[in-house]
Amino acid sequence: xxxxxxYVGNIKDKYxxxxxxxxxxxxxxxxxxTNIELKDEQIKDGASQSEIAAAIRKEGDKILxxxxxxAYNIALCVEGEMxxxxxxxxxxxxxxxxxxxxxxxxxxxxxxxxxxxxQLADLRLSFSRMTFTHRMMRVMLIEQIYRxxxxxxxxxxxx
Amino acid sequence: xxxxxxYVGNIKDKYxxxxxxxxxxxxxxxxxxTNIELKDEQIKDGASQSEIAAAIRKEGDKILxxxxxxAYNIALCVEGEMxxxxxxxxxxxxxxxxxxxxxxxxxxxxxxxxxxxxQLADLRLSFSRMTFTHRMMRVMLIEQIYRxxxxxxxxxxxx
Numbered sequence: 001x002x003x004x005x006x007y008v009g010n011i012k013d014k015y016x017x018x019x020x021x022x023x024x025x026x027x028x029x030x031x032x033x034t035n036i037e038l039k040d041e042q043i044k045d046g047a048s049q050s051e052i053a054a055a056i057r058k059e060g061d062k063i064l065x066x067x068x069x070x071a072y073n074i075a076l077c078v079e080g081e082m083x084x085x086x087x088x089x090x091x092x093x094x095x096x097x098x099x100x101x102x103x104x105x106x107x108x109x110x111x112x113x114x115x116x117x118x119q120l121a122d123l124r125l126s127f128s129r130m131t132f133t134h135r136m137m138r139v140m141l142i143e144q145i146y147r148x149x150x151x152x153x154x155x156x157x158x159x
Numbered sequence: 160x161x162x163x164x165x166y167v168g169n170i171k172d173k174y175x176x177x178x179x180x181x182x183x184x185x186x187x188x189x190x191x192x193t194n195i196e197l198k199d200e201q202i203k204d205g206a207s208q209s210e211i212a213a214a215i216r217k218e219g220d221k222i223l224x225x226x227x228x229x230a231y232n233i234a235l236c237v238e239g240e241m242x243x244x245x246x247x248x249x250x251x252x253x254x255x256x257x258x259x260x261x262x263x264x265x266x267x268x269x270x271x272x273x274x275x276x277x278q279l280a281d282l283r284l285s286f287s288r289m290t291f292t293h294r295m296m297r298v299m300l301i302e303q304i305y306r307x308x309x310x311x312x313x314x315x316x317x318x
Contacts, residue, residue: 015174022172143295
């Protein structure tokens with residue numbers, strides 16, 4: 001199984017980068033993980049709504065161009081479906097037993113995700129009603145992917 | 160305003176400890192933060208349900224003993240109320256304008272939180288339907304407290 005983590009922006013803080021690297025290493029026991037980091041658009045302080053929308057659209061173009069053709073697409077958005085860790089594990093299990101060998105997890109930019117990407121997603125997944133920093137979301141995401149894989153492998157990490 | 164973060168267990172990973180320290184430093188601009196770390200009970204692999212319950216109860220005793228007398232108590236639990244970051248900010252604002260000067264945030268041990276602590280809490284707060292590691296929850300919590308304070312202070316962090 002292949003897992004692609006498609007992410008707009010980069011991790012500047014060493015502590016988050018270290019946490020992500022640690023989970024990436026562990027995840028490689030279960031699947032082939034690829035991080036696809038896309039450059040975020042620079043949005044100035046006091047940008048207008050239409051400038052922000054244009055930036056989100058440009059980021060959307062980059063995401064759409066980066067998506068591998070055949071894959072199950074999971075887009076992270078606050079208004080999406082809430083799953084427990086066990087439900088996410090079960091969903092991933094169903095996807096792969098259904099014959100799909102690639103799962104894309106997509107994290108939009110700091111200002112939001114292009115509606116076209118949300119539309120295209122097979123699953124819109126919400127981690128929380130709360131807003132977290134973008135970089136923190138990336139740690140939270142990779143930890144949940146690892147947790148799901150570990151649950152499916154019968155591991156003890158999640159207990 | 161005083162904020163106490165009462166936490167069972169400790170942070171072993173440097174990356175999470177660094178992230179917590181960073182937010183703690185920033186939070187001090189808004190309130191007086193105190194971390195109260197309580198020693199977790201050691202639970203062996205294959206412990207029985209009753210051994211686990213006994214450990215949770217012992218951890219509960221420590222939490223109850225550590226709670227400052229007069230305070231608004233917020234206990235984190237997966238089945239609690241889900242609030243957006245803005246709603247949490249509003250709640251904190253209401254607590255303090257209501258005359259309460261101390262807010263306790265309580266994070267239980269890795270195996271769960273004593274029902275007595277949940278019972279006593281003024282608010283049971285759920286961050287997610289997902290389970291995160293204990294240490295990660297501590298980073299997520301302090302980030303949300305900082306975010307809430309920043310929202311209430313009219314800051315730009317959350318934007």
